[in-house]
Amino acid sequence: MIKTYSISTTINEKEYKSEVESRLLLSDFLRHELGLTGTHVGCEHGVCGACTILVNGESMRSCLMFAVQADGLEITTVEALGKDKDDLHPLQQSFWEAHGLQCGFCTPGILMTLIPFLRENPDPTEKEIRAAISGNLCRCTGYQHIVDAVLLAAEKMK
Amino acid sequence: MKPAPFEYHVPDSLNQVLSLKREHGEDAKLLAGGQSLVPAMNFRVIQSKVLIDINRVEELSYINEDRKVLRIGAMARERHLEFDPLIDKWTPLLAEAVPFIAHPQIRNRGTIGGSIVNADPAAELPVLMLALDARLKAQNSDGERWIPATDFFDGMFTTTLATDEILVEIELPHIPQNTGWSFMEMAPRAGDYALMGVAALVGLDEAGKCTRAKLVYLNAGDGPVDAKAAAKSLVGETLNKKVINHAAAHASEKEITPFGNIHASPEFQRHLAKILTQRALVAAAIRAGEGYIQ
Numbered sequence: 214m215i216k217t218y219s220i221s222t223t224i225n226e227k228e229y230k231s232e233v234e235s236r237l238l239l240s241d242f243l244r245h246e247l248g249l250t251g252t253h254v255g256c257e258h259g260v261c262g263a264c265t266i267l268v269n270g271e272s273m274r275s276c277l278m279f280a281v282q283a284d285g286l287e288i289t290t291v292e293a294l295g296k297d298k299d300d301l302h303p304l305q306q307s308f309w310e311a312h313g314l315q316c317g318f319c320t321p322g323i324l325m326t327l328i329p330f331l332r333e334n335p336d337p338t339e340k341e342i343r344a345a346i347s348g349n350l351c352r353c354t355g356y357q358h359i360v361d362a363v364l365l366a367a368e369k370m371k
Numbered sequence: 372m373k374p375a376p377f378e379y380h381v382p383d384s385l386n387q388v389l390s391l392k393r394e395h396g397e398d399a400k401l402l403a404g405g406q407s408l409v410p411a412m413n414f415r416v417i418q419s420k421v422l423i424d425i426n427r428v429e430e431l432s433y434i435n436e437d438r439k440v441l442r443i444g445a446m447a448r449e450r451h452l453e454f455d456p457l458i459d460k461w462t463p464l465l466a467e468a469v470p471f472i473a474h475p476q477i478r479n480r481g482t483i484g485g486s487i488v489n490a491d492p493a494a495e496l497p498v499l500m501l502a503l504d505a506r507l508k509a510q511n512s513d514g515e516r517w518i519p520a521t522d523f524f525d526g527m528f529t530t531t532l533a534t535d536e537i538l539v540e541i542e543l544p545h546i547p548q549n550t551g552w553s554f555m556e557m558a559p560r561a562g563d564y565a566l567m568g569v570a571a572l573v574g575l576d577e578a579g580k581c582t583r584a585k586l587v588y589l590n591a592g593d594g595p596v597d598a599k600a601a602a603k604s605l606v607g608e609t610l611n612k613k614v615i616n617h618a619a620a621h622a623s624e625k626e627i628t629p630f631g632n633i634h635a636s637p638e639f640q641r642h643l644a645k646i647l648t649q650r651a652l653v654a655a656a657i658r659a660g661e662g663y664i665q
Contacts, residue, residue: 215376216378218379234376235376235377235378235379235422236373236374236375236376236377236412238373238374238409238413257373257413258410258413258414259406259409259410259477262474262476265476268479268480271450271479272475272476272479273476273479273480274406274476274477274480276409276413277405277406277409277410277477277480278405278409278480279379279409281379281381282381282402282424282426284381326475326476330475343561344470344475344561345475347474347475347560347561347562348473348474348475348476348477348562349474
């Protein structure tokens with residue numbers, strides 16, 4: 214019999230009670246147990262940034278935490294942003310307008326990295342933006358359009 | 372699921388952690404920030420029977436001023452070091468170096484104690500512990516002892532902590548007056564492990580002569596490498612180009628033993644060490660005051 218642990222988490226302001234095995238990664242918990250597949254899984258060792266979520270408001274790698282550690286914590290995933298194309302978060306809208314994505318695989322992680330960044334740096338320089346997204350790999354854009362999108366978002370969010 | 376199964380404990384006091392560590396001995400690993408441990412578990416390079424999660428032990432998370440030293444709890448997050456005004460004021464070398472540690476998302480979770488105990492030769496914090504003359508407080512259920520940073524690191528990913536001991540506090544003396552500092556590293560991309568890095572400290576007297584110096588390197592051997600002879604060659608001298616270049620050459624040729632990796636040969640790492648040392652010493656000397664003469 215595999216031992217499980219009871220956890221209670223608040224995810225995108227909704228409460229979830231779950232039974233999890235200790236070794237279940239938080240990223241897999243979100244995707245496989247809760248069906249929140251907006252959080253993407255790339256490298257699963259903390260390098261690519263695709264699984265970035267907010268834990269108590271701070272950006273973290275969900276592949277480097279166990280679900281059991283999230284007991285009592287507040288998690289925010291990309292699903293908390295705009296629900297559809299007519300209701301996008303200004304950051305998402307800017308990514309659309311400035312061509313900040315092509316395939317979109319890295320986008321959820323980049324958005325969740327940038328939400329706290331823009332909260333703390335409402336008027337960022339290009340250099341600060343590049344440092345902020347240094348932990349997120351994108352194989353399509355060459356990053357320039359992402360930087361443009363963040364500058365545009367900062368304008369929109371003023 | 373990628374990691375192997377393990378028994379999970381999540382104590383909320385240091386006493387509970389110590390008794391769990393005693394009970395489970397070598398079967399148990401502490402889970403601090405997990406930014407090195409969890410990747411290793413995902414690869415199954417590490418398969419620990421028991422994990423003791425210390426993220427709820429709030430008494431281990433602090434940055435305090437105590438007369439001439441800073442006291443930092445082992446569970447202080449790297450992100451907190453980066454922005455703490457006390458660190459910036461008293462150990463600005465640490466404040467300068469922390470942004471080089473991985474990425475913002477990793478620093479939000481990673482801890483000072485976790486990185487020190489992990490003892491990765493390519494990591495920044497072990498180097499800073501040597502450069503800043505840190506003392507590290509180890510504790511088990513019988514008591515505590517203080518270990519100077521020079522006696523703490525014991526080779527690749529190895530420390531002198533006993534099986535039932537855990538690192539609880541880091542004591543950092545203030546950087547003295549008239550002392551300049553600099554941290555520099557070279558990484559292929561921001562946030563990657565650096566190919567080479569150096570922490571430099573130089574103290575200057577009123578005449579501009581060097582009174583003390585320190586040069587410590589990362590990714591330059593099987594632990595943080597303290598280039599004592601190169602540092603000593605600076606003491607008593609005016610830090611001009613010749614003196615600086617001599618120290619940089621000595622450290623890079625004689626005192627470090629880089630292994631090379633897929634991104635850099637040992638020769639290239641030595642070259643980087645020489646250049647970074649020259650630049651870091653100039654930057655440190657300028658900060659120290661009047662001591663730098665072209």
